Amino acid sequence: MPSRIVTLRVNDAERELIAKPSTTLLSALRESFGLMGAKRGCAQGGCGACTVLLDGRPVVSCLIPVVTVEGSTVRTVEGLADGDRLTDVQEAFVDHFATQCGFCTPGMIMSATALLDRNPNPAREDVTEAICGNVCRCTGYEPIVTAVLAAAERRRAAEGATELTEAEV
Template sequence: MPSTIVTLKLNGSERELIARPSTTLLNALRETFGLMGVKRGCAQGGCGSCTVLLDGRPVVSCLIPVVTVDGSAVETIEGLADGDRLSDVQQAFVDLFATQCGFCTPGMIMSATALLNRKPDPTRQEVTEAICGNVCRCTGYEPIISAVLTAAERRRGARVEPVEAEV
């Protein structure tokens, strides 16, 4: 099959690439766009280190042919921060020492972000289920789960409900 032009909304910006049918989303993100936060781990979909958000849902990018996501929105770890300001999930990982070697961290953060975007008040069990496809070999899961729950709590605390003025 011939190469195809693929258009993505990548971290909020329209981007194009020419891709062969065998090019994975992971390879396109790393090799074409230089986004090294997306990690190449097992290349079999089992470790979660390459997790990105595809139209808001966490996916392992190593298994997805990039030509199948034409017109989709892709968000990577690089798209979460606002300039020098980390996202709430990234900041919670830093504050609660939820990383050690850091290899799994981008995938964990993307899975956690997807969870909190769809469920602002998750239970511990829901956090565990959301990150079950992400393997961590160093840090252990307790600080990671705590970081996700802390980010959720901070998000809820940051929401300001409209208050009627007293007359």
């Protein structure tokens, strides 16, 4: 099968690349677009280091042929922050020491972001289920779970403040 042009929306920008059928989404992100946040770990879908959001859902990008996601929307960890302003999840990871070596951190943040986008009030079990596909060899997971729960609380508090402000107007 010959190479073909693939168009994606990556971090809010339309992007194109010429891809072989064997080119993975991870390879496209790293090698064609220079986005190094998603890590190449096991290359078998087992570690979660390459997790990105594909049309809003967390996926391991090392297993997805990029030609199969033509026209999709991809969000990487680089596309989360607003300039220098970190997201609530990123801030919580910093505040709760949820990183050590940092290799798993982008994938963990993407899985946590997807969870909080669909469930603003997760239970501890929801968090552990959401990150179960992400392997961390350093933290013991406790700081990560704590950070995600703290991010959920921040997000709810911020939304409450926004609702109050809108109601006051």
